[in-house]
Amino acid sequence: MTAENTSPDSPASQAENHTGRSDVRAAFKVDIVVIGGGQAGLSSAYHLHKLGLTPGRNYLVLDKNTGAGGAWQHRWPSLTLSTVNRIHDLPGMQFADAVDTRATEVRASSAVPQYYAAYEQKFGLPVYRPVTVKVVCARNERFRIETDRETFSARGLINATGTWETPFVPEYPGAGRFEGRQLHTRDYRTADEFTGKHVIVVGGGVSALQLLDEVSKVTSTTWVTRREPQFREGPFTPEDGRAAVALVEDRVRRGLIPGSVVSVTGIPMAPALEAARARGVLNRLPMFSEITEHGVRWADGTEQKADVILWCTGFRSSLDHLAPLQIREDNGGIVMSGKLATQVAKDPRIHLVGYGPSASTVGANRAGGAAARELAGYLGLA
Template structure:
């Protein structure tokens, strides 16, 4: 009879390493690549822990209609071109298939040895090291690069009556296809890019109503590097002041694409202000106006997935984390901790640059005891 070894507990030290990278999306893989280039060996010098069962980060969970022709952009990881792995001319290929294939090739090509599925449950400060507890044992680390993104923390605002709605409620995270709403009235809530994309899709096959807290800001300008840099700079300024990061769209505005123009022409983008309460059959505004709907789709964004860092006490009273360093990846209160994919590095191109900066600054600190300027 074969006796299975006992499952590891949080008291089992799996490894002593210099750096633990938490998350294997764009930011985590970029960080791991640069750690290796700077001389750390995978396994002995650093480990990458990822909670997913396979490569792809949050991309593997995107809705099927988000294809290479409709996604904003998939930027190359350092040292490997996306187009060398994926046929970018096949615009109908779902991003949820193409990007995981690219990430899987990247992990293998550079020998990053991502450990998965491993979920980090908590990180604690033990003075001379950071204790990283997971569902597969405990790691002792001298530094951490956290790249957990936002996908695991969908945000749905509370409104009076939310529990009594008899229809269906779902978040962008749970959206799969517009076909499941045929014959139903869908209320789309939110003013970001995802809200507009899904509103466009759903409004083609069934009745929709769009509500937002603020009047949307539209941009007819083609997205340029200058616009992108200005948006990133605005978000970076917020996190350096310890404020919660804002969205890039709040700076750039919503792009007016051909699909958006078509949606406007058929009246799908006739926006209403935010309702005041939810009823059993729909929503109601303060003036008594009511609307019956079958589905409420909350396209209300995500929050940074940082609960496992709570014991470190990094957040300010207002909920933000004061960041510093060349690209605002270093936690001001503890230079052993870098957050990539947070704030200004939340985009795929920003994540690449942040991974390089975080790796270099963290290793400089661990080597000299002094954080890089």
């Protein structure tokens, strides 16, 4: 069931049928609600499907987007299949089955939604959209999930909201005085809009370097990072990946705020970055100490005039809607348990997929399977 409006099979219609009147405030009951229709959410739904659960009755996916694709549909237009870091297949269906991967210049923001839509259709996943979850509260033995449309009642939750909705911009003295433009990776569209302007790119992740490379081809740039970037000259092996995930998993099992998997793997020195280094673009500077009206200033008094500050400073987990459940520790972290650290230790009825060690796309696939099996088993559904 894919509901982009209220159809005879939609939760709104079923709530009306249960009450005998049109009352969208009546809670639609389901065993498991998956919040989020991106990679982590679809992976979780696939594994619930493989367990033999009934779509729409045993489980339901709530997605705030108007169409399939998760956060990929919002990525900048210049991110193509040839420039994206990597797109991992969802379980049970290869990317190439839905998209011609030979056309490398196809936008990722259109190719991935095409793949996700085909995936949802192939397995008959019950994705209900667009619906935004506002808040989740505990109600006796169930959860009450309030949205901008219907209200839902579930016995268990798989939260797969990712990070795209929560961009992070650090606070720096003078930010409010800056007379130029400030934007985050999430707001970036094309380098051409910066032609003739000096752009300060802040951040040392893969996205920061991709945008630095693009923008530096049309205008002057300054690159600053909080820590010295670590580049990988050699291949990234499966052993490297497992070691990186283990480090992040250890943190969340102890209730610490997770670092990103990428932060412990290093940045692969791809051909595009080799070319950028040859052009002199990768001359990294340490973080400035304050922002001025016309640029930035370092502690030693050095200044750099700028028209734009592009914050490629990452994202935070989008979990505000779960605040009433009080799953966080005093330090802001969440103690995680379960086979792949997807289960919230304080409440085994809640699983977080796409959090901590499962924040990467390949990690989300494995975690979706673990969360589905563990939660279904805990609830006596499998």
